[in-house]
Amino acid sequence: MTGSLRVVLADDDSLIRAAIGMILRSADGIDLVAQVADGRAAVETVVRERPDVALLDIQMPVMDGLAALREIRRAAPAVRVVVLTTFGQDEYVAQALDAGAAGFLLKESAAEELAYAIRAAADGNAYLSPKITRQLLDRLPATTVRPDRDLALVEGLSAREREVLVLLAQGLSNAEIAQRLFVSEGTVKTHVYRVFTKVGCENRVQAAMIAQRAGLLGG
Template sequence: MIRVVLADDEAMIRAGVRAILATDEGVEVVAEARDGREAVELTRAHRPDVVLLDIRMPHLDGLSAAAEVRATMPEVAVVMLTTFDEDEYVARALDEGASGFLLKAADPRELIIGVRAVADGGAYLSPRIARKVIARLGGRLARAGTARGRVESLTPREREVLALVGRGMPNQDIGRALFLSEGTVKAHVSAILQRLGVNNRVQAAIIAYEAGLVGTDT
């Protein structure tokens, strides 16, 4: 069972997200928070697999809450709930260790896919957000050269793994897709992060989008 703490200051959004997650028998919302401070407290109390954080919340915003969760409870995956006009915050969220970005107005299936992906150790970028994220962060993440050039430094197998990381797949699923052990995939991912000069799978996923390894038209 994937246990989730949900944080949003709008009751209607919380009710909608809870209803969507309830359609998956393998996901359970264990607590709801109305602000960032409460989100951190409930995450500390329940130790969920995933915490879903709205970016704009009172008392403590979602980005600050994400930083506190990642610093004190690194085993909890953080997913940011965002809208298009909040894309300027994505760079900071990446630095705070967020594992996913979901658009509130996206297809409800994306919410479940994203939660499952990060709970399994993967990363997830909503495809509709990816176009905006790439536009905002392209220069920032490609400061050592173009994304395509950086990807060319990878081995063919590493490029295959990176493409699947870009699709939000966890190590176990990547292993099944490429007929590799989970340990081998983990070693490839570590090497990819080091070669690309990034800190986490979401940053690697963005480079995969930039380099054309993953489409953004879905």
Template structure:
């Protein structure tokens, strides 16, 4: 059972999100917060697998709350769920360690897919957001691409293979199946890659994979 925290200052939005995610029998909402500070406190007390966090909330905005959760409850995967898809918000969210970024205007099925993806150790972006991230970072300028290729050269061949599959959004289990490894070994590889390259999360790793030419838009 995937345990979820919902943080949004609008009660109707919280109710709608709860109804969507709990339509999946494998997901349970364990707590709801009306502001960012409360979200952090509830994450500490409930230790959910996934936190769905809005950006604009009182007391502490969702991006600051995401950063606090990643620092205090690193096992909780944070997904930003918002109306605002501006590049600045996307960049800050991913920089703060969010494992996903979803738009409220998206297909409700994306929400369930995203919760499962990040709970399994993957990353998930709304298709509209993914396209913008790829356009902004994946093509990159020549200097950015060259720098990315230089960074990944310090990885072993197997680590580059894992990074390439992280770049396609696969979970640890999917990567293990693809490379004929056990899931625990893949998790170890991913941790090593993040530490060696100075990356906060799988989304940043995926961006680097695109910039270095290891992953494609497929």
């Protein structure tokens, strides 16, 4: 992508907003266009500003992050949403990812990780904080488990597409998958697009959840 990535940050904790805001303002190629303290303000600001990425806390007043995410997905579907979370909020994160979030990030993440997550989301990929990815996938709420449906979806993939699905579910980037499979990055992008189309998902996070529920990631 060219130019600065425009970001809206929503968190009701003023200290967290200040800390993350400082990181974003110092990051190359990122423009923090607004900071708000509740979900309703987040939706209104995103609809008005049309940023590339919105960072949303889950637990906020007026409208929580999950409701704000759904509103943003309806009103501004081109805006990528990354959910901010803390340990112990797995049930909320799973719901957010199922609703179309582009990923999730720990609030205490390092500056480099925060910037990377934003850039990944803006590029159409998704970022899962490696510290809690496995924890999340291993604790998917019973209401989101649809093994028969998801197994049928992955059975429609070719052997190579299934291999790509497993690798992207493990958090590998396109470049890393290409290196692992000894193919070009362009070939990987084609495989990823076909995987998304066949299993009916919008991003890598949803694909990872399908892979997990279908039993492709093991125990």
